[in-house]
Amino acid sequence: MLKYQQIANEIEKYIEDHALQQGDKLPVLETLMAQFEASKSTVTKSLDLLEKKGVVFQVRGSGIFVRRHKRKGYISLLSNQGFKKDLEDFNLTSEVIELEVRKPTKEVARNLNIELDDDVYYVKRVRYIHGQALCLEESFYNKSIVTYLNNEIVSESIFNYIREGLGLKIGFSDSYLHVGMLDEEEAKYLGLKKGSPKLYVETIFHLTNGQPFDFSKITYNYEQSQFFIQANSHFL
Amino acid sequence: MLKYQQIANEIEKYIEDHALQQGDKLPVLETLMAQFEASKSTVTKSLDLLEKKGVVFQVRGSGIFVRRHKRKGYISLLSNQGFKKDLEDFNLTSEVIELEVRKPTKEVARNLNIELDDDVYYVKRVRYIHGQALCLEESFYNKSIVTYLNNEIVSESIFNYIREGLGLKIGFSDSYLHVGMLDEEEAKYLGLKKGSPKLYVETIFHLTNGQPFDFSKITYNYEQSQFFIQANSHFL
DNA sequence: CAGTGGTCTAGACCACTAT
DNA sequence: TAGTGGTCTAGACCACTGG
Secondary structure, three states, X not given: OOHHHHHHHHHHHHHHHOOOOOOOEOOOHHHHHHHHOOOHHHHHHHHHHHHHOOOEEEEOOOEEEEOXXXXXXXXXXXXXXXXXXXXXXXXXXXXXXXXXXXOOOHHHHHHHOOOOOOOEEEEEEEEEXXXXXXXXXXXXXXXXXXXXXXXHHHHOOHHHHHHHHOOOOEEEEEEEEEEEEOOHHHHHHHOOOOOOEEEEEEEEEEEOOOOEEEEEEEEEEOOOOEEEEEEEOOOO | OOXXXXXXXXXXXXXXXXXXXXXXXXOOXXXXXXXXXXXXXXXXHHHHHHXXXXXXXXXXXXEEEEOOOOOOOOEEOOOOOOOOXXXXXXXXEEXXXXXXXXXXXXXXXXXXXXXXXXXXXXXXEEEEEOOEEEEEEEEEEEOOOOOOOOXXXXXXXXXXXXXXXXXXXXXXXXXXXXXXXXXXXXXXXXXXXXXXXXXXXXXXEEEOOOOEEEEEEEEEEOOOOEEEEEEEOOOO
């Protein structure tokens, strides 16, 4: 574990353990440097990480403060797909509808940047949160990267398997969101009426080296769809 | 302008001007250091900024690469509210429905962290994109921070005015998203039928010092609602 | 193993906030 | 004007990628 990650974790844990609230002041940089026996740059890097995660905000000339939102039960849109373990809090389960090796459609081939005669794993699941249907998910994995999947893996966390089991490093994702109405099939899986509103998200996941390995289409149950986004103006 | 921002801008401009595509390689760090007469840390900081903005990705042992998504016409959810000037590309206009000073409801007072007898500016607008109704927006500004608004300001970019005119520094925001159905009034303003799907977003905007100054409720026309999110796994 | 990006340090100096 | 965070540098050393 890198030093700046370690420090970030400890600060975050400290905030948790002491149940600090929005606006509470953390020790000054100098103190943190001494406490963690690290240089200014390293502590700053930790704090930048925490700022990016929405855990603190730094005010020049004033101090470092805790950032906390009050609402509960929202799913973070920036870290919902294998990026974080917030999910554990949510008691998430999956029912596998289908799992097979296929040839990609043109759409899938384009998004995964592969040829039409390459192979993909096709996975169709319904995901449940506290026993309620949260979303219908169809995923396409580039088989030359994600070389093997089975029912057991697919009913657990696929991303954990990709990281731990296959040793791949997940890098970044592009998500496209639309609002629309459920068709008959979607409604059936989600236990809703046809024509109900839906949030529809297509996401392309890339490895750290930029290769796309997963193209996913997710249809969310609007009744369960509460999402959360934290933004910074740091990039203008 | 800070050096690392300057460098980031120039690199971004270079990518634009040369129409570089996803996966194209940028010069190595050493070259960039020489070219911009900057230290390694500074160039790295520029690249981290660009990575956060989704413009490049860096691969240890390999190089720095351009990140580009292909789809057009999507609004970035991370930078839609005065955070960026992408909007200019979209030809965005506003019709002001209402503008007045009010006392806050309990809900508004809670979100703006003020008392019930403080004053807020209430602004109700319909925003149009290419002449089509994009969203209905109700905003509440803490009047002790945003001390003055008029019709002219409100029909342009309020955030620009807050930054330039009032000299305030916008820091970060928390957004809460829901999917639902339009009620009668919303449908009227958006030119849709009651019961159509909607994306409903509540956002609290803070100054850099953590003070909330704007609580906004936005209802999006589902037909125009195409959003985009870029995520990194850098924060685990 | 050569090339390339990532981490970490120590320290100088700058810019903003609060009093 | 003292306190505090932000920028920038030069350089040592580490870790990963790819031929």
